[in-house]
Amino acid sequence: MAETIELKVDGMTCDHCVRAVTEAISGVEGVTATSVDLDAGAATLTGEGVDLEAVVAAIVEEGYEAAPQTAS
16 A cells, blocks of 8 residues: 655755755655655655655755654
8 A cells, every 4th residue: 555755855945956856766666656845845755665764865865854754
């Protein structure tokens, strides 16, 4: 069953950043859809069996900070 994961992403300042984060997340095994919002500093991904640590590591490798969003 597919799951949806929301992440807070810090350090994005432009469309290039959005593209880099989107490509990084999309490259992680199990990810089937990705949406990155520059204004909100957030990313939402959908997939099955997604390794959250691998997603965060892929974003950090691109030069951004990432962490799971907490419910408010």
